[in-house]
Amino acid sequence: MSARLQTLGHLRLLDEGGRDIAFPEKALLILCYLLTRGMSDMPRADAASLFWDDANSAAAFANLRQTVSRTQKRQRELDRTYLTFTDTTIALGQDAIESDIDAVRDGAGLSVLAATLTDDFLKHVKPGNRAFSSWIALQRAAHMALLRSALLGNDAQRVDGTRQARAAVALRLLESNPDDEEVRAVLTGRSATSASSLMLFQPPARVLTPQEADITLPRQNPPRVVLLPPVTTLAARAAARFSEALIEDVTIGLCALRSISIIAPHTAAQISLQADRAATYERHKISYILETRLRDEGDHHTLFAQLIFFGSDEVIWAERFPLSAEGLARSRQMIAHQISGAIATEIERNELVRGDYERDADAYRSFLVGQSQLKNLDLRDIRRARKSFREALQANNAFAPAIGGLARSYFLEWLVTARGDEDLLRQAERHAEETIRADERLPSGYRELGVVKLYARQFDESAAYLDRAEALSPHYANVIASYADTLVQASRPDVGLKKIEHAIELNPLPPDEYFWTAAGASYSLGLYQQALDYIARMKDRTPADRLAAASWSMLGDMKKARQFIRRTYDIHPNFDLDSWMAIVPFKEEWQRRHYYDGLKKAGF
Template structure:
């Protein structure tokens, strides 16, 4: 989080800026690696359990323990050994890990808080599951996500995206500090308990600037009324912040709570590994079988196919066709869902149905001006169309709405910076992403090559090809949705200099 820097040995860690320096030079470390290191150095000498660390690096997601082991191993390689010849991070068998270095908290100017928008701004913090059953955690998470979506669709509000809100899950921080980090004035906090066919929800709206509680209420209802409760909470918050109700178009709600739970759980699994994404695929398929009219399940299943996890080797032609059909089905079931719209728009761009794609992107923004993923996806497509300035503006807006975003935002920003000729900035951005697992390495290699750092570029190209052995410049050029010949040639030039196969 913002506002703290930690020095140990030759290193300075700035979690807020997302940087690790060794003797003043930037160390390339993954986003999740930074989150793990921050969790450890904030409590030097303490044993942090594996579950706690996984929640720090993968908030709100169910991941395999092996992912933690891999990230810790990579951190150890990056940090080397202490002056005493020991590892900075020590394994406590069957329990977790401990950071053994001496930490100095640095004084001096702290990063500036994000400026408040010119409209009422709010973040919905993850609702706390106060029931005895840990399995109900997904219910509390789903409630949080739905409230974010509902508020996000209200014009006149500025709403922080889910990914950034869930960065605070399980963390004890005061309201003012959170609001300053996110650049918002208001926070919605709450808890949920689901038991024996009933649900109890406590919610309160806080003005983080002066500490006032603007609204608070407890709901004790039948579980069948859960979506009505969500609508009621949303309406009361909008009324409190805007002074009057401004109801957006109605959403498609699931008819099966089991399908709803499956969809919430699947969303946490999709982008972590091929194994967990396969599990997500099964959950989403089951959700659709339980509720064939549940638009959101089709939306996420479309994205899961597109990501190439279910069909190994990347987004093959069959996977693309299946994904597009699912996305069209999602929009048909819920034409008022901006998430369904932007996913369809993105897939249509890859089919080169550009006019239809542009219309879907515009409709998505009209329906939800706070949907950060829409702007991130639109940035990608705008850059490939040669509209680089527009692409940079879109990804900047996405980051403002989602200050702690998923890794693919860094890929999109780095691509836009490369397209603008800002190669050094692109290198810095792309090294923030988890390049070991994503497509970022090809843009990183091209950026390094354009800077004349050919040895580094070729190393990155070789590492990319290890995970993508069938990659060629020609095939890539045919499959990407370029609309601008000069922009295509600009990327090809960087790839050639980096040594990618033709």
């Protein structure tokens, strides 16, 4: 079987099993050029000037000779001849190579083009000179022209089975030309010349690729929204297809709006695969993320959707939709309409908040760095986060989110060091109060003040502040998690456990403190193995070593309990059980005695 050259997206040479064949990149570009142009050979002089610096012909020919040598050596290793070389020409060899763009030609059907042209031609290649860059741009423009012709052709409009293909192609075309109203009309089903009276004075909605130029004045640009592919683990295939089609419907619905920018689905799929999504969102100036998860619950499925404002890592809208197998097709349009409407409404409500976050780019950037560092319960990261928040305040001394970040950093240092340092709690309280004065709409200020009041054993005040935070942002997982901690410490671990489980549902990849809170609630309820299971989900389990020791001791495994005792004293050689228990803010004595007995039994 022939090897296959992939030119769309990453440039790769694949064997018949789809595995990469290592081959010199310049040789792959020569193959790409010949196959794309339908040529069997080209002069060496043309290759030298096209693929290398055309201003220095001597260096270009030297680089070509090196490429020829490496290519010949590699072909001998493979026992294949994809390219042949003479003193004057480079030609295709005797071993045939197929290309992913073989089917990209005039007259190709819409479905074929939609399935093939999902990515840019030579997307990740960096041209060495203007001539090659212009040739790549010409190929990409030709691909867009083919897609547009196929989309707007009468045959494509008449074929009912190409609805999904039409939507995919329309979104691809809007990436390259957001103002193409004929294409938008195909996507939305509306006339290309008509617009609702509510939209007459608003700029067109834009479907963007993250590679576009950075936004320097965020408030003058529509917010970027990414709709991540649905998570469908263990769901039936029919339900999974439903979820995928639903996201397509929501995307199409949002493209009819004139006040937001939609990240194209193919790009959204790539973003979903990134290990560090937060860094990806920041890099691509994404303001809102829609996540959906499909759960198999036996005789039915449940679709959970949530809209996250990236600036504060806050869930600003969430909803759960029960689905029955026989009602999937019937309910899809209705659910898509509800989700699209909710997204539009919540983004509009949140735009003033977004403006406050994103108005000062330097302060916002430093704040985001600090936010990411606070996700780890490590003293060094906590102090790095504090430095980042101070840098944000140097850029804008009234930036309330950064003041709230300082409050959080002082509390977490108090918690992690376990020394009962009252000055750290006072600093946390002072900055929390400053946050509320700077912006009374911001839930994080009330959250931090509620947490400080908890550890000052002012349980009623703590609950009141956290009530206020939750009222301001009822889907904010961090607020719900802090409220859960307050309930656990206030000797209501059963209610606290339900609340922290809800927070984890809203934020499936949460900071370690969520699992720590859940573990503490489980211990107080006598669910010792469940407590250990939650601790096992923490990235850094060190802060929960004492709780792990108590849990193992209550399960009767003294060997493991003592392992965690040793780890505790390795990190805190001056740890004193009685001093620690004096600052643990349990409201009722039964809970304090229960924890003390577990620690004492473990060997502290």
